[in-house]
Amino acid sequence: MKILVTGASGMLGATLVRLYQKNMDVYATGPGEFPNNPARKYLKFDLSEKTYDVLLKWSEPEAIIHCAAMTNVNVCEQNPEKALAVNGDSVKRFLDAGTGARLIYVSSDAVFPDNVKMKKENSPVTPANVYGKSKALGEQHLMAAGGSHCAIRTTLVGRNINPSKQGFVEWMLASAHKRAQIPLFHDAVFTPHFHLAICRGITMDSSQQNQRNTPFDRHGTGFEI
Numbered sequence: 001m002k003i004l005v006t007g008a009s010g011m012l013g014a015t016l017v018r019l020y021q022k023n024m025d026v027y028a029t030g031p032g033e034f035p036n037n038p039a040r041k042y043l044k045f046d047l048s049e050k051t052y053d054v055l056l057k058w059s060e061p062e063a064i065i066h067c068a069a070m071t072n073v074n075v076c077e078q079n080p081e082k083a084l085a086v087n088g089d090s091v092k093r094f095l096d097a098g099t100g101a102r103l104i105y106v107s108s109d110a111v112f113p114d115n116v117k118m119k120k121e122n123s124p125v126t127p128a129n130v131y132g133k134s135k136a137l138g139e140q141h142l143m144a145a146g147g148s149h150c151a152i153r154t155t156l157v158g159r160n161i162n163p164s165k166q167g168f169v170e171w172m173l174a175s176a177h178k179r180a181q182i183p184l185f186h187d188a189v190f191t192p193h194f195h196l197a198i199c200r201g202i203t204m205d206s207s208q209q210n211q212r213n214t215p216f217d218r219h220g221t222g223f224e225i
């Protein structure tokens with residue numbers, strides 16, 4: 001199966017590429033190069049460009065796993081137009097290209113504000129910031145398209161393959177090595193998924209050809225809620 005993975009320099013995308021290359025024909029894309037890139041086929045492409053046909057002609061995918069996003073909430077707040085284009089309208093561009101590829105869009109729990117109770121798949125989205133709005137926009141495009149596309153609303157924790165990325169786990173490990181104090185939250189409750197569990201979940205959902213035209217939430221265990 002030919003798969004295009006976007007955001008392949010990011011935590012989830014690079015991990016997906018490394019795992020999926022074992023038994024699938026994986027085409028990977030990100031906006032820049034990075035050391036230790038596991039991708040055998042990699043094309044530099046910025047999703048704020050309009051030339052998606054170049055990317056799609058190169059990869060001719062049967063499925064697109066769309067992991068790319070501007071994930072820094074403050075940067076999104078400062079660049080709302082770009083955030084909406086990269087995180088939201090990129091979905092429409094992939095769909096409008098008419099390749100017939102199934103799109104799996106990695107969305108976010110940020111389509112809801114922080115202070116809400118557990119939501120259902122069909123609860124109305126009420127994003128509190130530009131990042132959340134941009135992910136909600138991507139979901140809207142996906143639902144408007146119909147078909148077997150799907151969105152996965154998640155929040156992630158895991159290690160980065162790309163050495164220039166410093167996420168939560170890298171920060172914890174570096175602090176522990178330095179025996180530094182680790183200040184953490186005492187007023188936040190959320191359910192992050194281990195990134196490898198998301199990779200497994202995506203495999204399962206791709207193979208089941210989920211026909212519903214709604215986003216869905218998933219525990220790390222793979223049970224729908």
Ligand SMILES: NC(=O)c1ccc[n+]([C@@H]2O[C@H](COP(=O)([O-])OP(=O)(O)OC[C@H]3O[C@@H](n4cnc5c(N)ncnc54)[C@H](OP(=O)(O)O)[C@@H]3O)[C@@H](O)[C@H]2O)c1
Pocket residue numbers: 006007008009010011012013030031032045046047048066067068069070071086106107108109110154155156157165
């Ligand atoms: N991490 C979380 O806690 C979390 C929570 C909820 C949802 N999500 C969603 O899960 C997905 C994967 O997250 P992640 O943690 O792997 O994020 P990440 O490590 O920040 O990776 C994001 C990827 O998107 C790429 N990207 C950013 N702007 C781009 C642009 N203009 N054109 C093309 N690519 C661009 C990044 O490139 P660079 O390497 O150059 O930055 C990187 O490859 C994202 O869609 C995110 O919204 C993540």
